[in-house]
Amino acid sequence: MxxxxxxxxxxxxxxxxxxxxxxxxxxxxxxxxxxxxxxxxxxxxxxxxxxxxxxxxxxxxxxxxxxxxxxxxxxxxxxxxxxxxxxxxxxxxxxxxxxxxxxxxxxxxxxxxxxxxxxxxxxxxxxxxxxxxxxxxxxxxxxxxxxxxxxxxxxxxxxxxxxxxYLPEHPYLFDPEILTTEHLRDIFKEFIRESIFENISDEIPYETDVLINKVEEKKNVDVIKATIIVQKSTQKGMIIGKGATAIKRIGKDARVKIEKLTGKKCFLELFVSIKKGWTKNREGLKELGYDID
CATH class of the missing domain: 3.40.50.300 (P-loop containing nucleotide triphosphate hydrolases)
Known part of the structure; x- marks a missing residue:
């Protein structure tokens, strides 16, 4: 067994x-x-x-x-x-x-x-x-x-x-070929979040999140559209950066991570949206998938 x-x-x-x-x-x-x-x-x-x-x-x-x-x-x-x-x-x-x-x-x-x-x-x-x-x-x-x-x-x-x-004797719960039960959309979201953490100053990442708007899986390329959520207009400016340099850097880093995982090219389009106080109220958290009991 x-x-x-x-x-x-x-x-x-x-x-x-x-x-x-x-x-x-x-x-x-x-x-x-x-x-x-x-x-x-x-x-x-x-x-x-x-x-x-x-x-x-x-x-x-x-x-x-x-x-x-x-x-x-x-x-x-x-x-x-x-x-x-x-x-x-x-x-x-x-x-x-x-x-x-x-x-x-x-x-x-x-x-x-x-x-x-x-x-x-x-x-x-x-x-x-x-x-x-x-x-x-x-x-x-x-x-x-x-x-x-x-x-x-x-x-x-x-x-x-x-x-x-220390594990019980039990048949497999998942196909041995898979590495995670997470959906690709969720992994893409985390890769974009990680790129924000790596490229933006310390205080900003904790007030950001990512919504995956669309994933289109084609034969040789994944087309992904995602929105970075922030709480303040000043944070939006920092995420975009002068001449859009910061958001381009975030996009490039995330794209490299995604392509390494999927083995395909990735076209990633990022937007930025302000959702005031989303980390501080239950409704804002729920919209982004964080249900508080």
Whole structure:
């Protein structure tokens, strides 16, 4: 009997969740940014390991805030934790242990979890061992602790062998050939959002979103029309840039990402629209796909 199950990948904002998942699946699917709170929704990324299927659930970072959009993001992470067979908690090696303690309080169902010590490339072996020692007092809480270096020593099997051990025996839930349950439209949206994060100054990306207006898949080219949503006219000016330089740069970056994934040419047309206060009211959030309970 094969093993198959859902594994939620959680941690504080910017812990390296999306980077880890892209590395495990061998494709760029999840949005990655060095800026915190880039991931807003749960998404499934499917990894086959020998005869077993692991459905990883990428989640927004666990954090507390009063803002409605951030409340939606926290709810997404907590729901993923409650619905899965196993949790991977990512703890950057330089983090204080308090983030892990906060996670333990939020893990209401006491779902089994593995602790991944990430970003170990930036510290010495002695510092890694010292941090592992700090976590030893919680050894009755986690199933395993794994130091992770996706740039150097760690192999996929170092993580997946341990993950599969804690999954139930079950037939595959998805076709083994697919990498994600996300629609292409949603992946295109995330690639455009990522390009905004990479090309616009720090404060603007968090008040932007993207609506995919149209996707026309032709034999040799994908034609995509999308609208970047902002809250203020000043933000619209920054997204467009002098002589439309900024929006051209965003479009070029997004197009490269899309073409790499699809293997086809992409014609991408971007527009900018102002939707005042959309991050601060339930109606504005719902229009863009963020339903607050």
């Amino acid at each position: 094969t093993k198959c199950g859902y594994v939620s990948v959680v941690g504080r904002p910017n812990a390296g969740k999306s980077s880890l998942l892209n590395w495990l699946v061998g494709e760029k699917i999840a949005m990655v940014s060095h800026k915190a709170n880039a991931t807003r929704k749960r998404s499934n990324i499917i990894v086959m390991h020998e005869d077993d299927q692991v459905i990883f659930v990428d989640t927004p970072g666990i954090h507390e805030t009063e803002k409605l959009l951030n409340q939606f993001m926290l709810d997404e992470a907590l729901k993923a934790m409650g619905d899965c067979d196993l949790i991977l908690f990512l703890a950057p090696v330089t983090d204080q242990v308090k983030y892990y303690e906060e996670f333990l309080l939020k893990n209401k169902k006491n779902t089994k979890h593995i602790l991944l010590l990430t970003k170990i490339d930036f510290v010495s072996n002695e510092e890694v061992l010292a941090k592992m020692k700090e976590y030893e007092k919680f050894s009755d809480k986690y199933e395993s602790i794994i130091p992770v270096s996706i740039k150097k020593a760690t192999t996929h099997a170092d993580i997946l062998d341990v993950v599969v051990k």
